[in-house]
Amino acid sequence: MKRPTFASAVAGCIAVAAFVTDQATKALASANAEALAGGLGVFPGFNLVLHRNSGVSFGMLSDVSPFILVALALVIAAWLAVLAFRTERSSDAVGYGLILGGAIGNVADRVRFGGVTDFLDFYIGESHWPAFNLADTAIFFGVMVLLFWPRRHLRGQNEAT
Template sequence: MGSGIFQGAVAAGAALLVDQITKAVVVANAAVLSTGLPVFPGFNLIYLRNDGVTFGLLGGAPWWSLVIMALAICVWLAVLLARTTCRVEALAYGAIIGGALGNVMDRTRHRAVTDFLDFYIGSTHWPAFNMADVFVVGGVGLLLAAPWLGEKLQTGS
């Protein structure tokens, strides 16, 4: 097993673990968080269940269809992970896979994902999200930066 695959697997495992631990804490404190818990101006912790995907898109779709779609994407990303020679890309693929699997676990158990991070300005709220979403978006951002980062890391600049 190449170091890139190992690095991607560790990233996936870490993302999945962080996601599941944070969601377990939120679910255990659902009564307190259901109305929102202010942390600082512009940020609340809240307990929500989202049966859709990003921004509530595909809300109302059968939960199992979203699980199948996410698993298919994870398989595709795992193939890309196995083929990459770039450690930055491996880390990114792993983060995305781990985040996606975290939301798959939620959909399988609860038929929806647990969202709890609520950012806002005034009365305008960004759609609530969770750590799985953070890892997916962060992984995509890392993939976009990989050509530049990979070059910098290889040249030692």
């Protein structure tokens, strides 16, 4: 069996940090449910709200059983954990760790509440982006790291040759 690398340890630490931060902010939002019920303006273009999303991104698949969504997310999380364990590149480890921590954070919500707790509401005028949470943010930035950080690394190699 392969020994854990520095990169896989980085992925694990980032996953734990993303999970803990996500769960702490969701607990804080839930503890202030009454204040957030109608939305709490933070600054123009940003409110704190409390919303439970029984679906996935943008409310899609809201009619699917939460157990199916949990099972699917756990399969994906297991696959990401394997990739994180096998990687030797720190940039990939950061991406996998962010996605893994965010995915497990949303799974925890589905198991406990039957849906994901969302509380970040960005808007322009009357147009609101669907509310989301820090797990979603971690997943987004993890994907961006996997897509673009290696490209920057490869671009540097191409310029050197």
